[in-house]
Amino acid sequence: MAKLLDGASLSKKLRDQVAAGVLEMQSKHNVTPGLAAVLVGDDPASAIYVRNKRRACDEAGMVSETFNLPASSSQEELLALMDNFNGDARYHGILMQLPLPDHIDEDRVLMAVSPQKDVDCIHPTNLGRLAQGNSPFVPATPGGIQQILLHNNYDPSGKHVVICGRSNIVGKPLAILLMQKKAGANATVTMCHTATRNLPDLTRQADILVAATGRPGSITADMVKEGSVVIDVGINRLPDDTRKSGYRLVGDVDFEPVSEVAEAITPVPGGVGPMTITMLLVNTLTAARISIHGE
Structure with a gap:
């Protein structure tokens, strides 16, 4: 049975x-780091994430404000709010919770966040700096994955990391992060996606396999090399009448069978998820320090 990589205790x-x-x-x-989060509409998963983020900020002693806007809010209203936050010294970080309603240009809104307050590290300026190896921030989920690996003595240096999923939030920035020529990185990275041919042939080569497909159970035991490390980024709700909530959370990995093959694996929940919020706090503290001392 695989070792469980506990993200909750590290978090x-x-x-x-x-x-x-x-x-x-x-x-x-006499400065308290502050984070402003904006939630547009009533997406349940987003609401839970923002609520957990606020609780984490409160426990860390940070200022945290959540701004809930109706789904009918215009793009101009959202851009004006971003402009206001950019100039507000109380907030060192700005979190624009995704997804946004269809009538809003997501890229334009994210571009409106000041790079100095982009604690999600998704602004093109910060992603470019990440590629160059000098970003002050680390994307939250990729940074959490890296910390889990290093904390459990699975240094990616020299390892073949296969990432399933090319999202702008996880897959792409994780690839950039792990291929850096610096400590805690130096991996050989293969990126897989929906157009990848012979996917199992590639995943079975992975020393470290990252599942970020958004599809429950999409990584099965026959796709995993024996003795590898499996990082499950997925958070999916499946109906379950035996649960009070009416659902259970599962990842993108077929957990039990894969656990019989892998050396180590992150559980869902309790693996990558807690670390995502934690890295957001780390970035907010970094942003506050930069506001005082500069980079």
Whole structure:
């Protein structure tokens, strides 16, 4: 049975470090890191994520404000709000929760966030700097994955990392992060997607296999090399009448069979998910430090 890579316990350790950093900043500079989150519409998954983010900020001693806008909000209203946050010194980080309603140009809104406050690290300026190896921020989910690997002594250096999924939030930035010529990276990365041919032939070559497909159970045991490390990024709700909530959370990996093949695997829930919010806090603290000291 594979070793479980517990993201929840690592997350708590890092959040304690963030809280200590917040206290030091308040003591030395009378500054409290602040994060503004914007939620448009009533997507249940987004609402849960934003609520968990706010709870984490509160526990770390940060200022956290959530702005809930109706789904009918115009793009102009959203752009005006971003402009307001960019100039508000109380907020060192801005989180624009995705997805946005269809009538809003997502790229234009994300471009409106100041790169200095882009704690999700999805602004083109910060992604370009990430590719060059000098971004002050690390994309939240990829950064969380990297920390899980390093904390459990699975250094990606020299390893073949196969990533299934090319999203702008996980797959692409994770590939950029892990191929950097620096400690904690130096991996050989293969990116797979919906047009990839002979996918199992590629996934079976992976020393580290990352599943970010958005499809439950899409990575099966016959696709996994024996002794590999499997990172399951997926969070999917499946109907379950035995649960009070009416559903259960599963990842993109067929967990039980894959656990018999892999050396280590992240559980869902309790694996990558907690680390995503934690890295958002780390980036917000970094943004606050930059506002005081510069880069």
